[in-house]
Amino acid sequence: MTDALDERTLPVPDTLRPWITDIASVSAEGELPNAFTHVPDTATKLVVRVEDDGRRDTLVVGPRTRASYHAEGEKRVVSCVQMRLGPGSVRPLLGARAADLAGQVVPLRELPAGTARRLAAELVDVAPEEMPARLAELLPPHPAADRSRIQLLRSATAALSTRPGRAPAQVTHVARELAVSERQLRNLFSEGVGLSPKHYARIDRVRHVLHHAAEAPWAELAAAIGYYDQSHMTYDFRTLMGVPPRSFFTGRLPEARPCQAFRRR
Known part of the structure; x- marks a missing residue:
């Protein structure tokens, strides 16, 4: 901002x-x-x-x-x-x-x-x-018929979200806790969120890095939110952001391109 x-x-x-x-x-x-x-x-x-x-x-x-x-x-x-x-x-x-x-x-x-x-x-x-x-x-x-399905989905998104000092749960564990198969969970996310459960958790964790990068050293931040190590965090960040964390936060960004109003489906 x-x-x-x-x-x-x-x-x-x-x-x-x-x-x-x-x-x-x-x-x-x-x-x-x-x-x-x-x-x-x-x-x-x-x-x-x-x-x-x-x-x-x-x-x-x-x-x-x-x-x-x-x-x-x-x-x-x-x-x-x-x-x-x-x-x-x-x-x-x-x-x-x-x-x-x-x-x-x-x-x-x-x-x-x-x-x-x-x-x-x-x-x-x-x-x-x-x-x-x-x-x-x-x-x-809100349609009453959808409430149980939506509550299940929102419980899953909460479990797969990153919080300060708390890593997202594993998809396998979330499916087990909610008594659904991993395939059912993937279908639920595709319909209701638009992402796979793993991609949802990956994006949410990188967004956590974006918001909390100034609060702790890289290695400490990576460990606090469940990355294997700092290299794992850097890999995920680069994949989603196009540049590694240090480059992003020092303003070394990919070339900007003109913004279009919208893309038709």
Whole structure:
């Protein structure tokens, strides 16, 4: 985050919790950087953005499997609201498998569910501070038939997530604890998250490194979150981020490329 950006976390009403885990508002404050990084992300997000010419649009951003580095194009985004969908929310809300959205950025209006088209039309002009209340009005009750499946998926994602001083659980152990086969767990993740369980855990662990790199030496950080050693952490980081940790944190990044508004499926 740079001083040019103002990011605020907005409250998520309890009625939205089955669908949305958090809402963030980001706006430009002064001169924007000429280049920026999209880091890997396990979530599918609804994004309402405003460009510097006043144009507004609503997008769906699928799970990001690897980092990408971009140069600012002719059109600059001056503000956006990002809503992270909870595991298992994509199909009932948008009518698509999460796996089909992985690595994609598509207009919300193009998703098959009527709810998606309604959200695209209704959210595009909503002010950031009004977004939680408007979502609470627009989103339907969570389908009762999906609740046990979604609870199973969210228990699995919690077990495979990295926490300070705690490594993600092994996929085999998670499947055993939840009384499902590893194949069932993979299918559950493909449908509801868009990633395999192993790739989900890998991304989450690298994101932990990104957020906590300044808190401990590399070797100590690697050991605390379950890497075999520092080399193992460096390998995973390089694979997902395109450069090793030391290069990333000293600004030696891959060449930035122009950012496109979206890619059609």
